[in-house]
Amino acid sequence: MNVNEWKNKLKDKVENGDSLPAPGMSWDSLEAGMASIERRRVVWKWTGVATAIAAAIAGIALVLPWAGPQSIETAPGIAEADSPKTEIIEIVKDIPAASNLLAVADIRPTKRASHTNPAAVVAEDNVSNDIVHDENIDEEDVKAEQTEETHRTESEVYNENALWPELEQEESIKVKRGRLSFGLGSGFATASDGDLHFGEHSYYDPIAGVCFTDPSTPSTPKRSYKLDFPVSFGVSAKYTFNNGLFLIGGISATTCHCVIFDEFNGGQLWYLGPSAGVGVNFYQNANFSAYTAATGQLDWCVSHYYTPILPSANLSAGVQFRLGSISWLFAEPQLKYTFKSENSTTIVSFDKPFQFSVNLGLRFEL
Amino acid sequence: MKQRLKEAYEEHGAQLLAVCRRYTPNMQTAEDMFQDGFMSAFKAAQSFKGTSEAELYTWLRTIMVNTCLMRIRKKDILKDAADVAFQAEVPDDDVGYERIDQQTLIEMISTLPVSERTVLNLFVFEDLSHKEIAQKLGITEKASINKMYRAKAMLAEKIRNYER
Numbered sequence: 335m336n337v338n339e340w341k342n343k344l345k346d347k348v349e350n351g352d353s354l355p356a357p358g359m360s361w362d363s364l365e366a367g368m369a370s371i372e373r374r375r376v377v378w379k380w381t382g383v384a385t386a387i388a389a390a391i392a393g394i395a396l397v398l399p400w401a402g403p404q405s406i407e408t409a410p411g412i413a414e415a416d417s418p419k420t421e422i423i424e425i426v427k428d429i430p431a432a433s434n435l436l437a438v439a440d441i442r443p444t445k446r447a448s449h450t451n452p453a454a455v456v457a458e459d460n461v462s463n464d465i466v467h468d469e470n471i472d473e474e475d476v477k478a479e480q481t482e483e484t485h486r487t488e489s490e491v492y493n494e495n496a497l498w499p500e501l502e503q504e505e506s507i508k509v510k511r512g513r514l515s516f517g518l519g520s521g522f523a524t525a526s527d528g529d530l531h532f533g534e535h536s537y538y539d540p541i542a543g544v545c546f547t548d549p550s551t552p553s554t555p556k557r558s559y560k561l562d563f564p565v566s567f568g569v570s571a572k573y574t575f576n577n578g579l580f581l582i583g584g585i586s587a588t589t590c591h592c593v594i595f596d597e598f599n600g601g602q603l604w605y606l607g608p609s610a611g612v613g614v615n616f617y618q619n620a621n622f623s624a625y626t627a628a629t630g631q632l633d634w635c636v637s638h639y640y641t642p643i644l645p646s647a648n649l650s651a652g653v654q655f656r657l658g659s660i661s662w663l664f665a666e667p668q669l670k671y672t673f674k675s676e677n678s679t680t681i682v683s684f685d686k687p688f689q690f691s692v693n694l695g696l697r698f699e700l
Numbered sequence: 701m702k703q704r705l706k707e708a709y710e711e712h713g714a715q716l717l718a719v720c721r722r723y724t725p726n727m728q729t730a731e732d733m734f735q736d737g738f739m740s741a742f743k744a745a746q747s748f749k750g751t752s753e754a755e756l757y758t759w760l761r762t763i764m765v766n767t768c769l770m771r772i773r774k775k776d777i778l779k780d781a782a783d784v785a786f787q788a789e790v791p792d793d794d795v796g797y798e799r800i801d802q803q804t805l806i807e808m809i810s811t812l813p814v815s816e817r818t819v820l821n822l823f824v825f826e827d828l829s830h831k832e833i834a835q836k837l838g839i840t841e842k843a844s845i846n847k848m849y850r851a852k853a854m855l856a857e858k859i860r861n862y863e864r
Contacts, residue, residue, distance in 0.1 A: 340795070340797075340852070341823070341824050343797050343798065344797050344805075344824055344855075345824050345825055347797045347798060347800070347802060347805055348718075348722070348802060348805055348806060348809070348825070349715070349718075349825065354714035354715060354718045354802065354803070355714060355717070355803075356713060356714050356717075357709075357713045357714070357716075357731065357734055358731050359731065359735060361706055361709050361710070364709065364735060364738050364739075365702070365706075367735065367738075367739055368702070368738075368739060368742045
């Protein structure tokens, strides 16, 4: 008995009999399930949209209160003149009882600044001169007090510095570079659809959207596909150097529903991929930073293990906002380009190699 | 389209359920696969461009097979499909398929080991070549051939035992 003979016999017996049991469930229950699928699809879609909008609003709300002059990149003299120290002097100046004391004390910040920055000395001297002028304090009294001040010892000056510990601390908080941080986030990418062109002597797997094809054959047959919104979840580590450059690496899992039209149904795809790259913070202050990064990524379809590894290049521009002492919220639009591999495999990612996504998440600074 | 699916369900429900039944020894799992298959059909309904009942049946049948394969892949059962040499004796005579009733034969196929059962189903009932099966399941062509022959031998053994 040759292969075809026994194959046909078996096939004929199994498929053409009439003793098959009817399905246990009714059509009504199937229909109810279909309605719930439709509802779930709508809910997921709008949940994603609402999450993205909420995150964007939260980001804007977080950055607005901090839109003050907090840049650490400003000129040293200006930074000193705008420092909280000067602000305190301005406040105290308005209290009459304290004004005289301040007129004496105005030397203290001036002296502190004198060995740091000449511009700051000028700025603070102006403040003290204004005070003296406004309050009509006798010039000789001021001179006497200043003379007395010049006799103060170095240790006394040192102790004065201890009067401003909170200011020293605040200044140190401003510089948050040279740090390691860990990120936890998710990304929402664009949906796509199009046509896959297959060679005549090709085999394609509709579930994975993969086609094993002979590139030399004419690409006449084609199938339409639809790739639902891919969603990613990932963890990353980022190390920022003192000059604002940073290294970033991580791993992400991406899932999406792929439908190949015309003949087949679809399937849920899961990709897992490590990524690594470099970037730079082009703006940064204590509570906000804006950056751009270029990363490379390798995606492997773990739900269909025979699919090829997909290398891609990502370009992202992101912003992050401080939420707490170590936590940041980041939002990161990203453009991804998937490279076509050299083997004879076609995949939906090659049809539309560019993909836009928005990543949202939290970073925790060590 | 929903109406057409309903008609197909009433007309071919039993045959489509039998397709799922061949891929799993558990009737409840087969019914789950059947239901999932119809859900997938509903999701992809807009993509179906056929007009005849036969085309609709073929489309639904393909969906059922893919749904069953997805379940099998999820469990990663075939991942250990090693390229082992076939040891069992391959029956070369009539093993008596026609003497067994349809239900029993389907049950026998469904109780074969998962990788043998899957290869047999794809080779016999879906008319795929061993090369296509190998690509679909992520195994080698040689492993597919071996598994098909082993499945054939096991099925013959089951029939012999049943007839005793």
